Amino acid sequence: MVEKSLEVRVQPGRSSSSTIISAAGALVVENLARFQDAWKGDTKGSVIFDLSGVVYIDSSAIGSIVNAQNFYAREQRRVVLAGASGRVLRLFKMTHVETLFAMYPDVNAAEEALGRDSAISSGASGT
Numbered sequence: 001m002v003e004k005s006l007e008v009r010v011q012p013g014r015s016s017s018s019t020i021i022s023a024a025g026a027l028v029v030e031n032l033a034r035f036q037d038a039w040k041g042d043t044k045g046s047v048i049f050d051l052s053g054v055v056y057i058d059s060s061a062i063g064s065i066v067n068a069q070n071f072y073a074r075e076q077r078r079v080v081l082a083g084a085s086g087r088v089l090r091l092f093k094m095t096h097v098e099t100l101f102a103m104y105p106d107v108n109a110a111e112e113a114l115g116r117d118s119a120i121s122s123g124a125s126g127t
Helices: 029-040 059-073 086-094 107-121
Strands: 006-012 018-027 046-057 079-082 102-104
Touching (some): 018 107, 029 059, 059 079
């Protein structure tokens, strides 16, 4: 049986225009409100969902992540996923959710990619 506790933490990213929302535990319908409150309450830039601590995810939580993508897209903001592995990654692949998101092995890789994308879109050059 899966322990159904969940910890949600919101913290600023390295860039002033990004937020990291970390979840640890079981991301399931019973505790989904805390996760949704976290992403609905974010008001700036891109969001990185750090799923490295998630041991289980159900269809309600997958739906919430897809809803977050739609919510942020209306405001021209990005959602990326970091750290999904094991059972969580298998469920994303089974439901084809991984095709909807940029996915990175960890938060550092996600922040680097968002930084590169931001530099490209603002016309900055790395040379």
